[in-house]
Amino acid sequence: MFACGVSTATYANEAFDSCIVTLKQKAVDAGISTKTIEQTLGQVKYVTRVIELDKKQPEFSQTFNNYFSKRVTDWRVQEGRRLLKKHHQLLLQLQQTYGVPPQYLMAFWGLETNFGSYKGKMPVIDSLTTLACDPRRSTYFTGELIQALKLKEAYKFETSDMVGSWAGAMGHTQFMPSAYAKYAIDADGDGKADLWNSTADALSSAANFLHQLGWARNERWGREVKLPDDYDYQFLGRKDKRPLVKWAELGVRKADGNSLTTPDMQAALYLPAGHTGPAFLGYNNFDVIMRWNRSEFYAIAVGHLADRINGATPLYVAPPKHDNISRDKLKLLQTKLNEKGFDVGKPDGVLGANSRAGLQAYQRSVGLTADGFPSDETFSRMGID
Template sequence: MHPVLRSLLLALLFLPFTVTAEEFRACVDRLADQAAGEGISVATIDGALRPIERQVRVVELDRRQPEFVQTFWQYYAARVSDTRLETGRERLEEYRPLLERVHADYGVRPEYLVSLWGLETNFGSHFGSMPVLDSLGTLACDPRRARFFGEQLMAALRLIDAGHMAPEQMRGSWAGAMGHMQFMPATFERHAVDATGDGRSDPWQNLEDALATGANYLRNMGWRDGERWGREVSLPDDFDYGLADIGSRRPLAEWADLGVRRVDGGALPQADMEAAMLLPAGHRGPAFLVYHNFHVIMRWNTSTSYALAVGLLADQLSGQPGLQTSEPADSDPLRRDDVEELQQRLADQGFDPGPVDGILGRQTRAAVRAFQRANDLPADGYPDPRLLEQLRTL
């Protein structure tokens, strides 16, 4: 496809979705019929669903394309800051009895819950200010992800019907995430815990409910108490970077045989566990072996950078050292149009990156790795400005 046409199509894709007031009200009427068919009460439909208003800003945020592709270093620095660590330690001690009770009941250690709490809402200081029902209704009437958000809206209405929350209380993120731990309504509905026994679970006003629900969610996704999330490691000089794949797990003994050691130089633990190798910033950045619990965190949020931030913050909250690898001086981010150019140049060289869309997905990283192997470069699958400059010379 011609680059100008491709850019035009992408621009059209990310234009805010606009509907007339009549079209939106017709959509709300259809949602009301669906809610009635699912057994939601007339009082909830009339009092909570029918008054919702379309929020154009929500669709703008849903369509937003970041100008830069954020690097691991930028993500880590913003989320595992000294201030967040200090506040996290204070909250860990302030709520120690509560956190220990939740650990005893659900098998999730306090430092992980506090880490998630800190990353989601900065320890309850920012729940979001958007009306949850408006956000969900707006996105349920947007064809891009109507089914998903329609399901979330129905879950929110069922929670209102069950008395867990009132419509006027429900303010959260632009996408409808709620409370201390930013649960989507369907997630909260499936995993909610009434920790205080008052007959309802409140993710905003009741921290005990919120933390217990978060721990219950992790447990139900397979969290293993007594196991780490992973660890930073050091690699031998002759390490095959092609083995770094989040989807490929090996026993710790195999990684040890390949020369992988703890970042302090010690031997890997002799444990019957499998791990995948993750290089979030390429071969010049840190290396991590990530275990089962890391993949559970990724079911909470599918970003590998998010899961690493949770694990690294939790480590430091429990008294362990933080990230040991230093950031290179030239770790500049790629712009989105740089990624598009990189994808096009890879395709021109016969390495299929998938759609030329400026998104660093698995297929683009696989194409980068194949190009690196073909040109005797460290095959870490990590695109950066230096790789783009090399492609421009071909």
């Protein structure tokens, strides 16, 4: 059933109108003025495309190479360096205030909206209202809608100017309304935190957001590393954090072969493309990046793009080119792991932490390299074409 009591098959204008009545009352209860409610919910439109995008499940699980190569590009590196120089003074002030170095803000900006060149074109109020009237995540999006209405009222935004992604993320740094309300900064002093039109506001807000998420001043995000030939992959993933001194004792070195520096920092090992691809140690700030976006691929891309913008070389080990893996194939892998006694939970076609742990255990049991990566050799050993 839809949030307003209508089945998917018979969802019609009357049902949406009924849902709007409920949302209007919630807006009143939240203290939003009648004028704002009528300017927004009184004119809102249902957007079928938003529901299609929300419910669409990718047919394939993207490989690290395909993800990384599309995001960490030479153009983004060069444009990031250009904009770093252009906004140098502001970025240094933000580093002093929030502890976030300039190259990281450039990397987030680059990945989120191509440095502001594409901030989304979908009407935020329409998108959020449509999602609030759908049962899948109605409570969450109702809260985001109320926050968006409050932002419009507080800053006198025109409804037509409030555009963004299909899910309601807004501005240069793609903040959801709740993040906008909590972390947005009026850096240029014009009386409003405008993440669409003010670069100063957007970058300052991103720095504040990262600071509030726990960014560790004077620490890296992580780094590419080189594993010893005899590494047994016992410690892998964010559940297996170890002090840097312990990683050094295990023979892990910097990617260029030099010894790791060993300050009192915890780190976890990530192998996004398996043991034949690049290896990374992620530090505290890696976890902070993942609080912005819960993707290890994203966190690595942000960290490495920041390094490149700051003058670093490309990866020492290029990601191997693997084909994207179908979700059905991953579901079959999970099913077979469960059947063999390696509990990975309900097969869903998503290779999460539990699935990787189960896959590692299986690989170790049959003498394969236990990197938790679904390689062709692993699929073949399990009888999956």
